[in-house]
Amino acid sequence: MKNQHRTSIIVFACLLLVLGFLSYSVIDRLLNTKTFESVDRETEVFQIPQHPYSEKEAETAGNAFPLEYPEDGKFTILWGTDFHLRRGPFANRDKIYSLLEKAFAETDPDLTVITGDLLFSFNGKAMLSEFAAFMEKNKQYWAYCLGNHDGEYTYTRKQLASQLAEYPHALFSSGEDWVLGESNYVITLTEQGKPVQALVFLDSHDARAYAKRIGPDYIYPSQVAWYRWVSEGLGKVPLYTFFHIPLPEYKELWESGKAEGLQHDSKINAPLENSGFFEAMVEDGDTVATFCGHDHLNDFSGNLEGIELVTGRSASYGSYGASDFPKGVKTLTLYRNKTPFAMHTYTIDDWQL
Ligand SMILES: [Fe+2]
Numbered sequence: 224m225k226n227q228h229r230t231s232i233i234v235f236a237c238l239l240l241v242l243g244f245l246s247y248s249v250i251d252r253l254l255n256t257k258t259f260e261s262v263d264r265e266t267e268v269f270q271i272p273q274h275p276y277s278e279k280e281a282e283t284a285g286n287a288f289p290l291e292y293p294e295d296g297k298f299t300i301l302w303g304t305d306f307h308l309r310r311g312p313f314a315n316r317d318k319i320y321s322l323l324e325k326a327f328a329e330t331d332p333d334l335t336v337i338t339g340d341l342l343f344s345f346n347g348k349a350m351l352s353e354f355a356a357f358m359e360k361n362k363q364y365w366a367y368c369l370g371n372h373d374g375e376y377t378y379t380r381k382q383l384a385s386q387l388a389e390y391p392h393a394l395f396s397s398g399e400d401w402v403l404g405e406s407n408y409v410i411t412l413t414e415q416g417k418p419v420q421a422l423v424f425l426d427s428h429d430a431r432a433y434a435k436r437i438g439p440d441y442i443y444p445s446q447v448a449w450y451r452w453v454s455e456g457l458g459k460v461p462l463y464t465f466f467h468i469p470l471p472e473y474k475e476l477w478e479s480g481k482a483e484g485l486q487h488d489s490k491i492n493a494p495l496e497n498s499g500f501f502e503a504m505v506e507d508g509d510t511v512a513t514f515c516g517h518d519h520l521n522d523f524s525g526n527l528e529g530i531e532l533v534t535g536r537s538a539s540y541g542s543y544g545a546s547d548f549p550k551g552v553k554t555l556t557l558y559r560n561k562t563p564f565a566m567h568t569y570t571i572d573d574w575q576l
Contacts (some may be wrong), residue, residue, distance in 0.1 A: 304537050334410070337365065342372065403445045462511065514534075
């Protein structure tokens with residue numbers, strides 16, 4: 224009888240814990256998901272500049288950064304995604320920094336790219352400063368496009384974006400005023416100062432209210448127009464494009480069976496409506512590949528209509544993962560004289576971290 228009583232108390236306590244956790248998750252989602260309900264892909268108003276995109280003007284305005292191609296004709300990008308830096312229990316920030324230190328030593332990157340959800344914190348500013356200081360200490364140039372969780376709590380995406388100006392190794396810009404979002408900018412890879420390839424970064428925002436439910440947000444028409452404007456201004460220059468949330472075409476690619484890799488997340492969390500960015504890239508013809516994060520347990524790539532669509536290997540120490548999906552990073556090696564590129568995945572198992 225006594226034992227029965229004890230079991231009931233334990234079961235009741237467990238139920239309370241589960242209920243508490245579920246309520247917290249729902250309340251947190253409702254309070255902290257930022258939606259852009261005032262503007263949508265039909266109603267956004269913007270004005271494309273009359274003059275063509277000029278690389279020099281963009282550089283002067285701080286919206287583009289040139290990096291000279293290394294002499295051996297190979298440009299190495301260390302690509303990481305969804306670190307979810309935060310404080311509190313099981314935050315594991317030291318593990319992320321160890322992973323990166325190992326990656327710097329092993330791969331000697333020319334640039335590190337973070338495709339969003341770098342932060343997942345009530346004090347995103349402190350986490351961002353810590354990360355930026357770490358990159359300064361390691362003398363590593365880095366680029367970053369915002370994910371849905373970066374500006375989720377105390378600080379807005381705008382506040383976070385303005386914070387990176389003081390770090391010389393952070394190649395980051397909010398972007399042109401007429402373009403929606405906070406990380407729409409370009410890194411131009413140059414040869415003797417002349418653009419030969421470009422990396423384009425886009426803010427894929429947070430979430431939006433669709434007709435029936437809230438879902439991942441999309442790339443807005445002003446961003447699509449900006450992309451076309453930049454691509455036209457740069458001329459026939461191959462583009463490699465980075466953003467956080469997968470485009471609907473990633474889902475199409477996976478469902479076609481032509482992708483290689485893993486889909487261990489329950490689904491591909493793409494926007495519920497298609498805002499036409501992929502179609503614009505196909506029509507423009509300069510995009511070699513796109514790279515996204517967001518779904519921590521997906522890691523696949525494949526070609527759709529001539530564009531290589533790639534999802535990242537997440538190192539989501541501060542958020543969900545799975546024991547059969549080792550965290551990691553990738554290198555992308557771009558070549559001065561050919562496209563596409565070489566890609567290599569490094570996991571914590573490979574490096575025994
Ligand atoms: Fe995300």
